[in-house]
Amino acid sequence: MVEMQGLSKQWEGSPVLNEISFKMKPGERVAIVGPSGSGKSTILKLLAGLILPTKGHICLFGEKQTFLRLDQSNPPDVRLVFQNPALLASLTVEENVGFLLQRSGILNNEEIHQQVMFALKEVGLFDVASKFPGQLSGGMQKRVSFARALINETVDRNNRLPLLLYDEPTAGLDPIACTRIEDLIVKTTTLAGGSSIVVSHVLSTIERSSERIFLLYGGKFQWEGSIHEFRESKNPFVNQFRNGNLQGPMQPEDN
Ligand SMILES: Nc1ncnc2c1ncn2[C@@H]1O[C@H](COP(=O)(O)OP(=O)(O)O)[C@@H](O)[C@H]1O
Ligand SMILES: [Mg+2]
Structure with missing residues (x-):
């Protein structure tokens, strides 16, 4: 359904994504988490065809994506729900x-x-x-x-199911509004018959809206696992993210 292989993106010489690979099955709901500036929105924009990778490639529904979405004649159904x-x-x-x-x-x-x-x-x-x-x-x-x-x-001529992308869908909402949006993510994805990728910092959003989690830091996925594994994992990246620790492998760049 979605495959990224050796995908890299640089902005003005500074690498944001460094040869990341990722695979997703039809109907799956995943979350991408990681500190601010780690490149989460960049991944969504690459999948939505708003920007092109510096290296590597993206396959959607088995088709290699080589153009920006606006330049494609039969574009795959990718719907980006923005933070704003x-x-x-x-x-x-x-x-x-x-x-x-x-x-x-x-x-x-x-x-x-x-x-x-x-x-x-x-x-x-x-x-x-x-x-x-x-x-x-x-x-x-x-x-x-x-x-x-x-x-x-x-x-859609080929009956391809939509891929729904949500960028920080619950940022700035109170806990009850969050729950409503989280349930809507699941419902919207199921109703549309598609798969979803949620980018979020909010633990409840990650846990309620997805089945598998990828943790992005330093241009790479440092960890991948199920919600259950995310709760139990002793992985230092997961542990630091889950508990908001200042000490750990993830440090702000200007420190
Ligand atoms: N259009 C752009 N031009 C230059 N740098 C960018 C652009 N978009 C994002 N970046 C840089 O790429 C990095 C990752 O950004 P982003 O994907 O928005 O991170 P996140 O969503 O994880 O907070 C940041 O350092 C950001 O400054
Ligand atoms: Mg972002």
Whole structure:
């Protein structure tokens, strides 16, 4: 489903990712964790085809990715749910969620309305379709961005299932709003029939939304294992991350 091999990314000469490899099965939900600046968002942007690797390659659904997504003729279905919900302020909630469907022109207005209302209902939003993003709380805006990720904007010719990418989906939310978003990650991924990669620092998010964890530091995956192993592991990287210890193998670069 997803395979990265010997993947490296450098920004202006400084290496961020150093020959990382990664494999993911269809339907799997994984989390990537690691300190700020370790390159987690960079991995998501590479998978979403927003940037190209310096070295190595990415295969999605068995196809080697060699172009930026915008330059691909039959791009794989990869949906990136940003940390910031990035809703368009001048469009209503309904227009925001249906934006890509309108643009693709494969459905009529009534069909688009049905799909949008279904997606909003699934994320627990009612009576907000005609509101503007600025009229909603932060947690509700996040849910709108999840509703957007539920929309099948194209009829995929090869029946490929979507890959959903979530960048810090619960950053800045209170614990209850966090739980709601975590359950939505699982629900959205299951409803879309896809796989997901969650990038997060929040322990509850990591544990509730994924089955397997990768810990990124120093340009490499330093550890990989199940949620259960993550809780029990004596690995120094895992231990430091889990407990927020100052002492350990992970140190800020400017120290
Ligand atoms: N567009 C860019 N240009 C230059 N450097 C970048 C760019 N994007 C990210 N970086 C650098 O790459 C490193 C990893 O960034 P990022 O993937 O955002 O980390 P994380 O998401 O783990 O906090 C950081 O040192 C950051 O400054
Ligand atoms: Mg980031």
